[in-house]
Amino acid sequence: MHRPSAPAATLPAAAGIGLRSPHHRLVLEQPPDVGWMEVHSENFFGAGGEPLQVLEAVRARYPVSLHGVGLSLGSVGELSRRHLEKLKALVERIEPAAISEHLCWSSVYGRFLNDLLPLPYTREALDTICEHVLRAQDFLGRPILVENISSYLRFAGAEIPEWEFVAAVAKRTGCGILLDVNNIYVSARNHGFDPQTYLEAIPRDQVWEIHLAGYEEDDGLLVDAHSRPVHEPVWQLYANALARFGPVATLIEWDNDIPALETLVTEADKAERLLAATREACHARAA
Template sequence: MSVQQPLPIPAQAGIGLRSHHYREILEEPPPVAWMEAHPENYFGEGGAPLRILERIRGSYPLSFHGVGLSLGSTDPIDSTHLRKLKALLDRFQPTFVSEHLSWSSVDGRFFNDLLPLPYTEESLDLVCAKIDEIQTELQRSMLIENVTRYLTWRDSTIPEGEFMAEVVRRTGCGILLDLNNVYVNAVNFHLDPVKFLDAIPPDAVQEIHLAGFDRIGRWLVDTHGQPVYPEVWSLYEWALHHFGPRPTLIEWDTNLPPLAVLVEQATHADAMLGARHATTV
């Protein structure tokens, strides 16, 4: 059964929907404002995942966060993938649909990773053309997410924040701002996270992600397998003052904890959002 209109997502905290927590969510819906799902997990034409998503959609606004469009690849957009995504959007009408500003494929062969782009004029032209194509097909705007990286490209000539700002200007898309990714990149490459954030158009930021990382040797690795670190909470506080309150997701994908831990993290984000709301009234 189709949902006719997207439900608005308030500037409050949500959690990522994972199958590990399906039963608990259905039996006792947690006190969070919204949920985010990976649409690729629901590309099947029937079965339990779609039935469960329909039940959850009856109680919560949804955001869809994609992992498979490979925006930065020179491969053409996968028309089958895009068709399935469009059908899912038409059926569930999520408030947001987002994708990573990365690439994952060469000659139709996919890597199990979200690889960083060289930030060049050539990449900018390619990414903008793909986003235009996707938005035209989906008949709606999308959000792009900044990703972590563990290398830099010698050919890059445009700072990452400015690159994203120009993508927004050319395509009219929005930004899903992942603050854990900002922090991880800043530590790994000795960058100033505020300089990156200052380049982002505030009105373009429509959703924020918070997550945890692991330390492996000298590297921080974006594992989504730990609670949000204090340093990321501090960056989040700065971002709320700079951008204003935004819908905020607690993202946790590995080493999944009990649902109550996700709710606790979301409650902490809500307290910070509430404090920021109070100062802007």
């Protein structure tokens, strides 16, 4: 089986924003000064129409990352051939700088919950998801990135901690890690672990992208709502992540209660300043 060792194309080590439909027109009329843009792959699975036209126009200006939410890498059985084919057609059309999915499951026996659901961190789940990451990479002919999710519950009988599970998937499949720093913080708070322990378990060279987003508090749990500015403790954890992984392409994710485009750009600017400081620190170390 094809086991890629390096990404075929890479995102710039700059801050990017998620492209969401309320901003489609504005982004083309007044292109914001951001390094790249990310979209949810499935929103462009249609055969034609306005969404694809917008994405092609955006792609003409920016590197684009295709971020999937529906492949369900953690389900038992074959990956959906139809889903893979639609993704591949989109990849060929858009030539993205990155293709990512989640370390989660969303369907069982063909019934989909269309959500990012937690896996039990067992050897069986690890085998399942690694097989599917390899299958996806083989089908697409290039490495993908997999993202750690937020979780609100844990299954009894876990055999390894989540951070070891994430690292093992990258090691066994050669895929990149899309490290969602907000998700680490959310899960750390919900389950009572130290987020720094998580960061330190992640291999340095496999983190090819970082996500930042705003959580919400709901009935005593933190939930990954993507509806707010990035919270202060998440910025702090992000700074720690940059210190460990160096400057890495960073996305501001915002999917609900979508604000004005300039609010997204302001958040991206904040990430860009931290990235610039990291670059300087790296140069100083090298000199």
